[in-house]
Amino acid sequence: MELAGAHPALKAFMCGSVSGTCSTLLFQPLDLVKTRLQTMQKNAKPGAPNVGMVPVFIHVIRTERFFSLWKGVSPSFVRCIPGVGIYFSTLYSLKQHFFLDREPSAAEAALLGAGARSVAGVCMLPFTVVKTRFESGCYNYLSVGGALRSMYETEGIRALFSGLTATLLRDVPFSGIYVMFYSQAKKWVPPGVASSSCAPLVNFSCGMVAGIMASLVTQPADVVKTHIQISPSQRSTTETIRHVYQINGIGGFFRGAVPRSLRRTLMAAMAWTVYEELMARMGLKS
Numbered sequence: 001m002e003l004a005g006a007h008p009a010l011k012a013f014m015c016g017s018v019s020g021t022c023s024t025l026l027f028q029p030l031d032l033v034k035t036r037l038q039t040m041q042k043n044a045k046p047g048a049p050n051v052g053m054v055p056v057f058i059h060v061i062r063t064e065r066f067f068s069l070w071k072g073v074s075p076s077f078v079r080c081i082p083g084v085g086i087y088f089s090t091l092y093s094l095k096q097h098f099f100l101d102r103e104p105s106a107a108e109a110a111l112l113g114a115g116a117r118s119v120a121g122v123c124m125l126p127f128t129v130v131k132t133r134f135e136s137g138c139y140n141y142l143s144v145g146g147a148l149r150s151m152y153e154t155e156g157i158r159a160l161f162s163g164l165t166a167t168l169l170r171d172v173p174f175s176g177i178y179v180m181f182y183s184q185a186k187k188w189v190p191p192g193v194a195s196s197s198c199a200p201l202v203n204f205s206c207g208m209v210a211g212i213m214a215s216l217v218t219q220p221a222d223v224v225k226t227h228i229q230i231s232p233s234q235r236s237t238t239e240t241i242r243h244v245y246q247i248n249g250i251g252g253f254f255r256g257a258v259p260r261s262l263r264r265t266l267m268a269a270m271a272w273t274v275y276e277e278l279m280a281r282m283g284l285k286s
Helices: 008-043 053-063 066-070 073-098 106-136 144-155 164-187 199-229 237-254 257-281
Strands: none
Touching: 008 053, 008 066, 008 073, 008 106, 008 199, 008 257, 053 066, 073 106, 073 144, 106 144, 106 164, 106 199, 164 199, 164 237, 164 257, 199 237, 199 257
């Protein structure tokens, strides 16, 4: 079946998958550095000095190789290509079902984003766990399939869904806050500018603003999620929160905030820009 005659939700899925592919490939190094910083924090002794983002970049290149910055890109692709597609198609379907004749309010936009991310997050969680372990440098998995099989055989099905609570606490608010700020920021743009040749730049700028706000709010949940997913002991969310606080205090919950904020903000802004452009070219309102 040609894409031109496909169901609008399928078109939204394809547009989301393409946008996820582009953003994942470009910004994977930032995610790897974020995970390494949080892994170092997990293994550090109380009172140990913090290591910055740049030294970690240099250390990875020197001790491994330049392309090691893209370690974990395979599970990232496996997760993001269908995951972003599921997210955008769910978001599109929910918006068409509930808000066909009007634009959602700020609160309604937040609920739309949260609902879409909940569906995508649960569906793709096993690949999120594998991606985190690849990036941590603590495991020597050779492939995504091998990692999934090894985790299932040695740790059980529970390991594939480790960090579910922390992941949802991170991703659901992030998406809700992001969609809310993104939709509101676009309303402030003059209609003539939003529909001109500057539309991609406008979409990207609105995405940057929304991404920064959402990243800062959800950073603590990302730290907790990483600690749970790279630990074979699989502490509970409450135990992990207590552990992070005991090691580094409140500041420990914002470890890796700079690379994560950069990556999430740039990745989300690019994903939404590409998605909006592709949907517009297909004659669909995103």
